[in-house]
Amino acid sequence: MNTNLVIFVNGQKIVKKNVRPETTLLQFLRKDLFLSGTKLSCGEGACGSCTVMVSSYNSSSKQIRHYSVNACLMPLVAVHGLAVTTVEGIGSTKTKLHPVQERLAKAYGSQCGFCSPGFVMSMYTLLRNYPEPSMAQIETAFQGNLCRCTGYRAILAGFRTFSKEWTCEEGENCCQNQTLSDTGYNACSKTFDASEFAVYDPTQDPIFPSELQLDATYQTKSICFKSSNVEWYRPNSLDEVCQLKQQYPNAIFTVGATSVGKSIRNSQSKKVFICLTNVQGLDNMTITDACIEIGATVTLAFLLEYIEHQATESKGFKKAGLESILDMLHQVGGHQLRNVASVGSNIASGGSTSDICTMMIAIGARVDLYNVSNKSTERRTVSDLHKDDGTSALQPSDLITFVYIPFMENDEYLYWHKHAERTDLNYATVNSAMRVKLDPDSNTIKDLVLCYGGVGHGSIVATQVREKTVGREWADDLVAFVSGLLGEELNVTLPPVGGSTNYKRSLTVGIFFKLFSRLQSTLHNIQSKIVHDMSSVRQKTLSSASQIFETLPIDQDGIDHVGQPVVHKSALQQASGEAVYCDDIPTYNNELHIALVIGNRAHAKILSIDASKAERMPGVKGFLSYKDIPNQVHGNITTEFIFAKDKVLYHGHTIGAIVADTLEQAMAARQYVHVDYEDLPAVIELETAISEKLYLPNPKVLQAGDMELGFKESDLIFEGEISMGSQEHFYMEPLSSIALPIGEAGEIDITVTSQSLIDIQAMVSQMLDVPKNRVKCHVKRLGGGFGGKAQCTEQFPLISALAATRFNRPARLTLDRETDMRTTGKRNRAHAKYTVGCTKRGKILAHEVELYIDGGFLDTLTAPFMPFSLLIAVCDQGYAFNNVKVTGYTCETNTNPGVPMRGSIYIQPLILTQALINDVASRLGLPIEQVHKVNMLQIGDLAPLGRELPDVHTMHKCWQRCLESSRYMEKRKMVEEYNRKSKWSKRGLYIIPTTRDSLPPLYGLCQGGALVNIYTDGSVWVNHGGVEMGQGLHTKLIQIASKVLKVPQDVIHITETTTNCVPNAPMTAGSMGSDVFGMAVKNACEKLMKRLGPYKAENQNGQWKDWVLAAYNDCTSLSATGFYFHPKENHWDLEKPREGNFSKYYLYGAAAVEVEVDCLTGAHRVIQVDGVMDFGRSLNPTIDIGQMEGAFIMGYGCFVSEQVVYDNKGKLLTKDATTYKIPGVRDIPTKFNMQILASHSDEAVLYGSKAVGEPPLHMSIAAMFAIKDAIAAARKDAGIEGPFQLNCPANAEQIHTLCSTKINI
């Protein structure tokens, strides 16, 4: 008998019949309740965008518990009898914002805003539990939340104001106390004024529904929900569990459903689940003299709290052991996960990287296995529960009821180490727990248990180590002995995500040494020669930051806010969940949903496609494939890219689409589309493409100067190479489109997540054979773009448009994260080979480069940009390279297309240049800053090809400022000092100048249009061709319009970007948005002001509204278009490389980065970043600081930490948020200092401002080379001098391997 679901959402009682267990809480909130503030981004608990607060009442303890959960994982049925609070429930711009929402927005912590509701709800939940949280609590509250835009600093800054401990992070060094002596400008650094924030009053928070408190049956009554495929039971007693198991022997147990959730949601056959959360007794925790007894359903969060409490009450070995367990628990997932996932479930699931299993096995934890058939209980070890191949040894009748965690006895030590690619929300690459029992007098080993995760199918105990170390003394020689045994007995057999087999093997030894060293350093009665591990890489101190921006003294009236800090115009709506993104648009009544069928071969002929079974599935309207496309399209993509015609060219090529009444039906049916392939040879690695010469014919060449002469005059000539990996855009909002057939004259309306409406409009028009004037494309905002929504994503709206016209119904296609990542383009991989000639002083006299850039299977987006990549490589980096030749090869592989990503293919030549400059310094033994300096353009110098870089003095100013503010020279000495003392970890330092031209290279892109309407009430509506994706474009353009029209900003509104208001707008990319669209808005506003002029003159004492009305009554148009284009003479062409300046102005900057690397594992920490950028006269310095920080962290991901991994068959292994790891909140620099230098530029376009979005990303290249500097120090210790190749990203495996640190004592 199905239960009626009762939940309270934002205080409102909801009763729902016939709830399907497959439905998640998120689906229900978004689709049934239209609470679209809670976002769907990854759908697997790995990003926190869907965070909501759940509150429950415990009638025994009489306590209300508030906890955050990931609504995307939570089955709706699991919240029966609970209260759910969403971002909409805590405040709104229409009523009153909650201080959490207000502070996030006003501290500039919301850029695209897609992550904002999730951050808000994590913070809100923290405050509900701790109204005055500590700074440390705030720092760790977002372990489960990701943001791709902000670089996290601003989010933390806003939320830290809730802490009593909050003061200016810089103390004495507060940037407001600094004077910038070399400028006459104001130095200001207040990004917000906390005294203006509404006070947080916990008594105003919504109260827990009394009904749930009074009616105990919500929790004590057993419940059941059924659909045709899934039955979900929540019994209340063990007896009931037994009865259910008798009835359904294969029923699956579940608690938090963080692991089995997928099979509940996507069940294609009959399945029964038994949810154990309410089974009495299974949530008990008790303590005995020897152990803690934990009920199997106790959540990890409760366990953590309990152990924390026990640890404070304990002493000595017991306390230390508990602290190690806490250390481990703090690193399992994020809060949202730990709040629902249970201890018993984790142990039952096992797996190669279960932190809990590794720890439990090491400490000898035991479990009670209750047999639900014969009701007997057996006590077993945790390792008994898993077979050698990693599969579960549990029988369907086995229920874990209790877990027994033993205390450490006297002279028993427990240590934990987890090495992962990201600090939080990350499965381990390798984890390890070590338990040692020593004889206190002799220090001989009584028992040494070393357990590792990540090296095999489950957590593995080094049994030989255990057997052969008994009786050995705990002394230095143990390291070599154990290392040898580990090498013999641990057989790494896992796929290469996270690192190769060799690396993981080596990690087991490195980690053992760390654990050994930790214990060694605590033992007093021991003679040891080992140098202890000083690494602070994993010590997470609170991050701090400073933001300095200078404002030029300009005559501004009160209404003119250009150049002033202005909060992002929709930040408040984003923080309150009111901001509308594409998939937030409520479903139309008769809407159809689309699920894609994608290829699973890297290169293969399609022999046949059979969709007949899928088409017979309930709700399915049809299957679309290549033959259904009515007309060919030509553009960034071709028809064969919408749907593969007869071949798939990469793993992820779209083959077809199932169209159905509901998304669930479409997703279910797509699994039944059968495709037969004949495999063809596939090229996956760029190296293979290079060696097999798989590149476009006639590689592009750009040369300046006389190469022969340059090499002839050189004192030193050498060769080098560098490779650069790909990067995933990882916008938080997945691609989405909704096509609406208007049903008249071929009109179609498409809402789409795109930076380039013009392309979609053109291709839909071609495909449907209707003029462009029938195709309306629009976008309100994007939840991040970074170039990933610019090109090569047109196929998705085209598929929606095809479905909509074919079935004459609205059609929606929102990609799930995996489909998004597998189908879409990524940053181009690259490889460069170079020969360099230089003087003894480090001046580069000649260099010749072969630059290979991977276009993936589609070169049409890479080849046109190649000439500009060459231009950057040769001329435009602020260096005086007089003799240089670069040959650019566009390579082809059977991988995802290479597409522009923030920084575009400027990035590859920049990395290449830094690699060769670094080699020069290394070969000549010169300080890197000196090599930069001798090669930098001096004032009056011409760049290669006789090009003049305007305002080059600004580059030197940024450089000097960076040297000073980072205290670079002082720091260099400190780094050397640290490296002298520290054997196992090394620090590195690097500084770079950055230069960037201003315009997107393709001429057609350098134009922009706008339409400005004034209505008779005086309100102003601005529309322009640019797309808002978090960069603050709309905000800046409102500032411009307000300045020109001389009206307050709140009179002006921007609703969306649409092709029917501003036609033919180029894509918003290449950082040119505010230049071209800002100028267009300015132009339109100036026209309007001119028209209003006579009415102002006539009525000088009047107000804006009076003049507007007077103009209207006088039949004067109050609507004007504006347009801007960059003059054609700026256009640059590879055929005439000495002509055309291509860039109107240049942006300069500099960055110094200090890092520490842990040689034993390859882990690292960014200690400090000092970035200085010149944005001319910044339009909005606080938004621009946010762009700097966000770009730095994205670049840091690109150059250091993010990895796109394919297997040897071309299958993308890093295909979701769990396997692809963008930096998290605790990966940001410990000290994150950013400065905007005010500068004048006669060339700058809009009120003296310069472009912002991409150029700051270049700063983070310094992080990679700082790591290289640290590695060089380690190599020096190892006796290896001279240059070496560090590829990009500088991941942990490379760091560890290149350090070549030998553990020989």
Ligand SMILES: Cc1cc2nc3c(=O)[nH]c(=O)nc-3n(C[C@H](O)[C@H](O)[C@H](O)COP(=O)(O)OP(=O)(O)OC[C@H]3O[C@@H](n4cnc5c(N)ncnc54)[C@H](O)[C@@H]3O)c2cc1C
């Ligand atoms: C984003 C993310 C990050 C993660 N990070 C980490 C990490 O860093 N470290 C780590 O160790 N883990 C990590 N995990 C795994 C996570 O810890 C597990 O998913 C979780 O512990 C499972 O608990 P659950 O209650 O949700 O289990 P469920 O999904 O409800 O069940 C899991 C399995 O356990 C079985 N089961 C449950 N209870 C019992 C019982 N009493 N007796 C027998 N069988 C039972 C179920 O039948 C099922 O097969 C992560 C998971 C996610 C989604």
Ligand code: FES
């Ligand atoms: S955690 Fe739920 S959408 Fe990412």
Ligand code: FES
């Ligand atoms: S603001 Fe965080 S993802 Fe865009």
